[in-house]
Amino acid sequence: MLDDRKASILRAVVEEYIHTAQPVGSGHVASAPAVSVSSATVRNDMATLESEGFLAQPHTSAGRIPTDAGYRYYVDHLAGRAILDRSSAQQVRFFFDHTHGELERMLADTSRLLSGLTGTAAVITGPPQETAVVRSVQLVGLTPTLALLVVVLSNGGVEKATVDLGAAGADADEDELAAAGAHLSRHLVGHHLSELAVVPAPPEPAHERPALAAVVAAARATADGSDGDHLYVGGTDRMAGAFDAVETVREVLGLLEQQLVVVTLLRDVLDRGLQVAIGAETGMAPLAECALVVAPYEIEGEPVGSVGVLGPTRMDYAQALAAVAVVGQRLGRRLSEG
Amino acid sequence: MLDDRKASILRAVVEEYIHTAQPVGSGHVASAPAVSVSSATVRNDMATLESEGFLAQPHTSAGRIPTDAGYRYYVDHLAGRAILDRSSAQQVRFFFDHTHGELERMLADTSRLLSGLTGTAAVITGPPQETAVVRSVQLVGLTPTLALLVVVLSNGGVEKATVDLGAAGADADEDELAAAGAHLSRHLVGHHLSELAVVPAPPEPAHERPALAAVVAAARATADGSDGDHLYVGGTDRMAGAFDAVETVREVLGLLEQQLVVVTLLRDVLDRGLQVAIGAETGMAPLAECALVVAPYEIEGEPVGSVGVLGPTRMDYAQALAAVAVVGQRLGRRLSEG
DNA sequence: ATCAGCACTCGGTAGGCTTCAGTGCTCGCC
DNA sequence: GGCGAGCACTGAAGCCTACCGAGTGCTGAT
Numbered sequence A, B: 001m002l003d004d005r006k007a008s009i010l011r012a013v014v015e016e017y018i019h020t021a022q023p024v025g026s027g028h029v030a031s032a033p034a035v036s037v038s039s040a041t042v043r044n045d046m047a048t049l050e051s052e053g054f055l056a057q058p059h060t061s062a063g064r065i066p067t068d069a070g071y072r073y074y075v076d077h078l079a080g081r082a083i084l085d086r087s088s089a090q091q092v093r094f095f096f097d098h099t100h101g102e103l104e105r106m107l108a109d110t111s112r113l114l115s116g117l118t119g120t121a122a123v124i125t126g127p128p129q130e131t132a133v134v135r136s137v138q139l140v141g142l143t144p145t146l147a148l149l150v151v152v153l154s155n156g157g158v159e160k161a162t163v164d165l166g167a168a169g170a171d172a173d174e175d176e177l178a179a180a181g182a183h184l185s186r187h188l189v190g191h192h193l194s195e196l197a198v199v200p201a202p203p204e205p206a207h208e209r210p211a212l213a214a215v216v217a218a219a220r221a222t223a224d225g226s227d228g229d230h231l232y233v234g235g236t237d238r239m240a241g242a243f244d245a246v247e248t249v250r251e252v253l254g255l256l257e258q259q260l261v262v263v264t265l266l267r268d269v270l271d272r273g274l275q276v277a278i279g280a281e282t283g284m285a286p287l288a289e290c291a292l293v294v295a296p297y298e299i300e301g302e303p304v305g306s307v308g309v310l311g312p313t314r315m316d317y318a319q320a321l322a323a324v325a326v327v328g329q330r331l332g333r334r335l336s337e338g
Numbered sequence C: 001a002t003c004a005g006c007a008c009t010c011g012g013t014a015g016g017c018t019t020c021a022g023t024g025c026t027c028g029c030c
Numbered sequence D: 001g002g003c004g005a006g007c008a009c010t011g012a013a014g015c016c017t018a019c020c021g022a023g024t025g026c027t028g029a030t
Helices: A004-020 A026-030 A039-051 A068-078 A086-098 A103-118 A174-188 A193-198 A210-225 A246-257 A259-271 A317-337 B004-020 B026-030 B039-051 B068-078 B086-098 B103-118 B174-188 B193-198 B210-225 B246-257 B259-271 B317-337
Strands: A121-125 A134-143 A146-153 A158-164 A231-234 A276-278 A290-299 A302-312 B121-125 B134-143 B146-153 B158-164 B231-234 B276-278 B290-299 B302-312
Touching (some): A004 A068, A026 A039, A068 A276, A068 A317, A103 A231, A134 B134, A134 B146, A146 A174, A158 A210, A174 A193, A174 A210, A246 A259, A259 A302, B004 B026, B026 B039, B086 B103, B086 B317, B103 B121, B103 B231, B103 B317, B121 B246, B121 B259, B146 B210, B231 B259, B259 B290
Antiparallel strands (some): A121 A302, A146 A158, B134 B146, B276 B290
16 A cells, blocks of 8 residues: 555656656656655655556656556556546437447447547447347248248347258258247247257157258257357557557457457456456456456346457546446446337 | 550569568669569669659659559559469368358458458458348347347348337237237238338228337338448458558548448449459548459359458559459358358 | 660668756755 | 755767668760
């Protein structure tokens, strides 16, 4: 725990650095209103803060830069609970009052909203299928050898899988499709999608009803090959200028394309009880210079997904926390009412 | 039309510049095997090529760089019909032999494949709903005041729309939902999705069957609010190093997030009968330094979408054309067989 | 027509110098 | 003993100069 003065100094350094992206010198800090000692004293304290690991010096005779630990202390103890500024709040309200259309579209738009609010990239994980319950199962023939299995979930999501009937040497007999659909329906409606994997084989011998068997097999195969939750990314363009090393930009963009990795990351961070993951805390090498600010969102009281902001470690944490909290809350409310 | 020697020189400049990203001098060109004259002669011809608009000089006493017109001439007359190299071809074959899962997933993966082949960003437009025919319409109740309209298309796509029954003050009577579904089904199955907009109002007076009316109204509203074709973008990370101005990178990334714009762009380019759009030819200011290489793909003989590659103007056009052609063809074939 | 030769141009790099922001330390003061 | 004025020191950044070299345009000989 830092004494008051050191805390003020750390805070001043972090906030100034977030603002200017330049190493902060003792002079600047001393002239901050919250600090009322001379620059010499500030220098002493900054040296201490450096030896304690909160600050770092790019080179002698340069100002100080916060380390990851410095940012961590800042968000834990110093960043005031910022409230979204007027115009942002209005923007959020306007967005959620006027957004419409299907879920995917809306989540993608929300990620762009969040990106606009914070000036960094934003990510949103969609409501996962796991918590949702199957509402309807339908089997639609597309071609004589191809059918589409469409599963509607209680959260408004739709999962689908193609079923190749030809592979089983089974013709798409209308009756059979209907029977297969009914069979799946019987075992799935009201259950979680994950139980697709354990739908029992049809009672009749496979050779009598080849299509039915094929469908069940295909359905099972799809269940675990399922690509899991979707990810919506907005504001990737903001990453372009965020780091001075192009290589870093490339790595971060590359990571953002691996949806599964990011979804896992968000879940991990929340599971660890964090709202903010800074640098190495993310556990991902390409994100060494990034910070992630996350908030879960709830549908009817159940946490079902998360909204997050991904930017350079020198980001406005207070604003990001506020934005993420508000957007998460409004998104949840919006989804709860449908 | 350029005479043989000038053409060889232009070709040498373009290929060298694509390779090194450095202005090409007369010396380099003269030492190319296809050019058997001295550097002085090359200089004369390069001066002519510059005055004709095919080359440009960043400054006196630097080599030449191709202009957009130079690239255009190159792709039209000089770029040999390259064939994909062995390992790439194998990679493509492997991919299409092993890819599986649902359409969206597969298209996203394909965009990444194409990006890997060419070293630039890749875009793929999904099969559009316009050409597809409705196979099935289903109305599923989610909550007492909310239903989901699910439309399955003949191309395996699924469109959905939420219908707020509460708004109409109508309760979701099972019967009514079924009736509404049947009504839509009757008018839509076998037709194009676009006709959703002109589904006739139900025969019975609205006050007797409020839900039915609400559904039809909602369906109509969705029809034109529909977000059109989807876009799959892969390899955005490749853009990071592609331009020296960060601002350009930002603009291009920003553009790639506007799916509708990109979809329109691809369609436009193909409509103009082009395979390649260079710089200003794209008609988009942020793409002034970009080139786009496109190929359509067909399902059962019908062109339904396009695959494209978006990179800096100094890209390997021959390779990009080959990659785009092969991937488009294989993708079409793969989708045709299901 | 082609090309060797030549004077010229101009961006890029290297070295040397200065400036300046910022530090650490010391020492006197309250 | 904590604080701050003073001071010597450090090292990056900016600036000037000179120089180099890649590359040009032109000329005149073949």
